[in-house]
Amino acid sequence: MTGTAALGRVPEKGYDHMETDFSKYSLVIGRFQPLHLGHMEVIRKCAEESDHLTIGIGSAQYSHYPENPFTAGERYLMIEESLRDEGISNFSIVPVEDLNRYSIWVAHVVSMCPPFTCVYSNNPFTRRLFSEAGFEIKASPLYSRDIYSGTEVRRRIVADEDWRSLVPHAVSEIIDKIDGVGRIKDINIKDTGI
Amino acid sequence: MTGTAALGRVPEKGYDHMETDFSKYSLVIGRFQPLHLGHMEVIRKCAEESDHLTIGIGSAQYSHYPENPFTAGERYLMIEESLRDEGISNFSIVPVEDLNRYSIWVAHVVSMCPPFTCVYSNNPFTRRLFSEAGFEIKASPLYSRDIYSGTEVRRRIVADEDWRSLVPHAVSEIIDKIDGVGRIKDINIKDTGI
């Protein structure tokens, strides 16, 4: 980009007095509905490669939906306890509300999170948004997405199949404490009467 | 800025395939409550120096307040007719709603406006926001701010003093058509009863 702020992107000129201490500060963002072992694989490797990793909890304002059963606070606890169990400590967790306006979403994320210069993502959409805003994008580590997915965990919970083997132990415990199984079953029943 | 997206600002890397046609595309933004001859002086000079000038109507969602009596649509008409009377044509007008969140406001403006690379402003706050986002800032032309100000125009309207000499002819006509004088007087009466 050569000096234009045109067409939805922000140009390159900045402050001269800015010293960069944040060259290995990274961001990874997900919905974590709930946190599963695939997420853990990604976070572990990103945290290893980074001086500091910010973990954004996306769609933070949503809960009690079939696709988004848990509150941001519940998901925060799941991540925090699972990473402590693994001995990882160079991370921050930040709930990030959806604005449902993608042209301002990156600026929103930036305003809510500690500094980062690099974004880990394999999602073409996330990569596109941060790339148009000028961030460095890295591929996030691969994992078996068919098995380790929030969709699959939620499906198994509704179907009374084994879901505990897909999530960290702390997640399983927290879901039990908050009657997460009951909640997911209730919110998946279609019923429009009063 | 050396490669960091840290701390509220967006970094410099962009697309290589972006050809810059917009090096003399500019933005000037104001509330225009109402458009006055000082605004006209600024717009005339900015339009002369630019290939294209976007005129942002700030606080677009507000009207019928003492500080913001006119709707964005009424202000749009005031600007459009006054510039046509002057023979200026290389401009776009864009109503821009306040989000009351400054960390995302620049991204919001960028998403709503045709491309621009330079922002005209003497306002330290506006300069700060666009500067932190990496835009080129130019001083806007000077004019007599004591006399030519929206505050003064509105004060004179309430006080039945001469206000027409402070605004373009088209503005005076439009205010008459919409009973703007009656509106400004009504909304300035303090009264909290029902």
Add this chain to the structure above:
Amino acid sequence: MTGTAALGRVPEKGYDHMETDFSKYSLVIGRFQPLHLGHMEVIRKCAEESDHLTIGIGSAQYSHYPENPFTAGERYLMIEESLRDEGISNFSIVPVEDLNRYSIWVAHVVSMCPPFTCVYSNNPFTRRLFSEAGFEIKASPLYSRDIYSGTEVRRRIVADEDWRSLVPHAVSEIIDKIDGVGRIKDINIKDTGI
């Protein structure tokens, strides 16, 4: 309607001192994702029949969605440049954000746009909303809707088929400049991993 403001509509009594200069001021509203030759046909004829035509860019806050890939500012530029290429000049362009509340949407449009007394639309829903609010509705000119549609343009872009013949030249150029093809392809890839 005989003197009632009941049931979602606004009644007829107004100010006596209102002189109507706006009897041939019209509105046409679309999403323009992107502007295509069918839109151009409509705008050309509406502009001919009107003293002044306001072109509302609907769903202005959305971009980077499969159905809404371009920002309001990008769409503004597409319209402005295409109409200039045709020599049309009696128009205003206004980005109009969706409020997702139809009972107040007409009042919102009115507040953001220069005055208009007539609305061009063939869409039964748009006609209904403006008609309930008391506006004059005119049929917009017909065009071949199977070929000239935003849906078809976006489909062809994803499928690497010819889409340039469906849009004005300026639109094709702008989409190239902003890597619109890349953006549309990226945001159409389904992927829910992190």
Add this chain to the structure above:
Amino acid sequence: MTGTAALGRVPEKGYDHMETDFSKYSLVIGRFQPLHLGHMEVIRKCAEESDHLTIGIGSAQYSHYPENPFTAGERYLMIEESLRDEGISNFSIVPVEDLNRYSIWVAHVVSMCPPFTCVYSNNPFTRRLFSEAGFEIKASPLYSRDIYSGTEVRRRIVADEDWRSLVPHAVSEIIDKIDGVGRIKDINIKDTGI
């Protein structure tokens, strides 16, 4: 729950000086698009069992959608007139806007409604939300949900089948007065052109 405010729910300690006069104050909530005879059956029995019944009109901000054709004010009138025709008087009607954030929805309902201690619902989702917030939940009376449903009423209106036998007489009259049949037909026509 033993003294914790943890995990999305609010704990038990309150003010000592609170005297409970509201032990038989109840809430029932629906969208009433439109009010039908099944709703009437529920409201009649809930009102009988309660000292006072608050009837919440859900999704209050929506109208002119295929699923939500009527404004909250139109629905308010339907309920009020139908209950008066039945001689029921121990009720309040409260339009309740959706916030699309379920974790705060119960607090929102509580803030908008007169006091209630019990919620009538057969909907597992509604029961879950109020139950997590600590409210007493009662099953609402049964009725024939296949025939008496808003979906069915709206379907019959579009299909020109008999719908009047499914709704109270007042509802039928109000729909006629506001041209509700015309509105529902118009907003159900798919058309994306301008």
Add this chain to the structure above:
Amino acid sequence: MTGTAALGRVPEKGYDHMETDFSKYSLVIGRFQPLHLGHMEVIRKCAEESDHLTIGIGSAQYSHYPENPFTAGERYLMIEESLRDEGISNFSIVPVEDLNRYSIWVAHVVSMCPPFTCVYSNNPFTRRLFSEAGFEIKASPLYSRDIYSGTEVRRRIVADEDWRSLVPHAVSEIIDKIDGVGRIKDINIKDTGI
């Protein structure tokens, strides 16, 4: 108004099939923080002159502010019980949230309330907004505004002076039940520490 929808107002043409049953349906709107005897005087007379009176509770979403201590639900109860004590029954109560955008506020009120054709108000601002939208405006009955005002009631509560003589008995009872005195005192203490 002669056939224009221009400049923030909506024009006169409506549906022919609309039969007016609502010629004596009225609206009065206030914040009722809290309901006092001056409000009661106004409501009593407006209800007498009207077939039906809708009482809008303005700023419905606000509570726990010094100027707005009570929730909409608490205020709803105050009004309902006080009017029942007086034997008035031809009224509806509707909480109306502020949108902080006056150009769409009337349309918002209309969408939330049962039909009305006339608005009672002495407030120049309220009169202006409904008048620009074409409603009939009537002066609301006079009362002693120095003594009977929400500001005065709240001031006396903070100062431990007699406030009970300014409000209906039911209001005094409800304020006691909800520890309204304690709440108003707490929220009036200036303190910015943590």
Add this chain to the structure above:
Amino acid sequence: MTGTAALGRVPEKGYDHMETDFSKYSLVIGRFQPLHLGHMEVIRKCAEESDHLTIGIGSAQYSHYPENPFTAGERYLMIEESLRDEGISNFSIVPVEDLNRYSIWVAHVVSMCPPFTCVYSNNPFTRRLFSEAGFEIKASPLYSRDIYSGTEVRRRIVADEDWRSLVPHAVSEIIDKIDGVGRIKDINIKDTGI
């Protein structure tokens, strides 16, 4: 409170299967504009008394205002680095946006934060809100509020007086890195021209 959910508060009944592990999980909430040594005193003692302390960053969406100069992300970093320098680790940091609706604010905080059962505050307003929702309230530790206040830090920055002695070393460093001094000075200049 004896079994009522009436009047703005939520009642006591909960799930039986809830095991309380969170009896010493606490919340303290502030704006931290910026974090100063008084805040540090409070956080240090609260963290000592608690198994886990959630630190809520209030007014998270605001920045670049005279009263709220720093983004939530900048404030997050200030807190995180200052607590690490002190060797405190049993805390979570959560940005919490203002909703400007106090009746739902506690539910909003609960949804965004890890579990807590006790709230530390000396602020009568905060105590009132959490107390009405049934939380245990503890007095937060005392400190010299005249000197250690965000207002005083910001005043000294504008006045070029010593402010560094009022804040932790990490805060001083971060403010330098982001040109926080320049930002605070710019946003405090009153100027309404364009």
